[in-house]
Amino acid sequence: MSSPVLFDAPGPKTRRRSLIVSLSVLVVIVAVLVWVVLILAAPRQSSGITLPGFFAPSRWDIFKDPVVWSFIGIGAVNTLRAAGAAMVLALAMGLLFANLRTSPHALIRIPTTVVQEFLRGMPVLLMMLFILLAASTSAFWAVVVALGVYNGAIIGEILRAGLVALPRGQREAGLSLGLTRGQTKAWVELPQAFRQMLPVIVAQLVVLLKDTSLGYIVGYNELIRTTMTSLNAFYGNRYLFSLFIVTLVIYLGINLSLSAFARWLARRRN
Template sequence: MTGASVLFDAPGPRARRVSLIASIIAGVVILAGIAWVIMTLAAPRESGGITLPGMFDPSRWNIFTDPEVWGAIGRGVVATLQAAAVAAVGAILLGIAFSLLRSSLIAWVRVPTAWLLEFLRGMPVLLMMLFILLVASTGAFWAVVIALVLYNGALIGEALRAGLASLPRGQREAALSVGMREFQSKMLVEFPQAFRQMLPIIVAQLVVLLKDTSLGFIVGYNEIIRTNINNLGSFYGNRYLFSLFVVTLVIYLAINLTLSWFARWLSRRTASGYGGGKGRGKVTDPTNPAALLEAEAVADRIAASRGLGKYDGHGQ
């Protein structure tokens, strides 16, 4: 029995033939659906007794010959990247602080931090933005940035905690044996290794952070979507909404796919695994949302095995 068929029997000729036929049928259905969508968008339509051209008609795309349009789009891209960059730096710094507090041996530090992390992770990001904007009157930019820092800092903190928990205990013991204190061991020996191990997941979380900047549309921040769909769409009219939507989609895809590719490349370079070295050489897809959950589960299991419960106050 090969490694590829440990959990199931290898398909026979009939099963392979059925699978091939099903794949061909599914491919034809998908292509037909795509063709139907394209023809529907390209077809002229009636609106108020007026025949409007299809979505791919040149008259719906002629605004992109105007440099002012691209200047406005560029300002929206810069605003998005600016908010994402500031929030990314803040989230990483906050995540580092959370990971250190969350992995503390002192119960009155560790337990409140655990509850705070659960609160921040359970709070919708948009609700955070609205609360910060209405209560603190910070302005749209800082409402977006602070909310993203709090939410993503909590997630990055859990990822770094998982990295710290997955390190072999011998790392700390070796540091203590040469005269380092607990805090020195954690900062100089354990944390650099944990950060490198969890770096692909952190980068993937920053991709999510970048996409969440689109929520700034609701609080009045002029990121890409608000600039393109709301501002330019209102100025030039509904005729250009589809073309502006397509341009916005392409920009987001270009940025996010580039960052996702970088996260996967980084994962292959670091070959990060969990479980105190058991997974060395195992490459986890950092863009998979289950990757962070898996890391947290491993961290909780290791912490429990060392007498450090998830929320309890038992020391090591």
């Protein structure tokens, strides 16, 4: 349902009124933003000392130093490295789960369902801690394996939905050509289900990328830990705000472009 149905095609009077309302809302939003910025920019009093405002050059000067950017770059690469490895693992696990879940044998299907529901129902952070403490691996592998297994369970469910949604004739045609059940699934059903579900899978991979930030809590030196802990400890609390803004902008840049890619994929399908 598109919203224009909900209100009349505006006449000149309504158009003027709606323009006025729109502009006044805009003014309020801009005013609030300006107010926040002014508060942040104002010099601050802290236990008798006057500190510069948050947009003062002395709070941003470290970003002129290429060394800082090389550290931020290492953090970003660590985030992408963990995300990349976890994505590969998640896709492999997803394929495995989807296959086992649609197996004709109840002895395979039911335990898989139980394991999958168990994995989907608990927080990734708990899984990371579990791997970190119980298997005593490095933080990198805790992040990668937990994200891979958790998202693998979810992608398995997505793929299964794709398999179920396929027309029955696809499978029957494969079987009637003399392919075995496994061959039919591998060459006929799964490729179609995968392509059908690709936008949803990519959206899930964006979630995976965002979740690598949990590495901050379990001690993996990804982007947030690099900026907010290491760089902040080195350069001092003065830069906490600026480092946060830079981190936020980097994350938004990466995630917005991936989300745009997912939307583009979804649109291309239709």
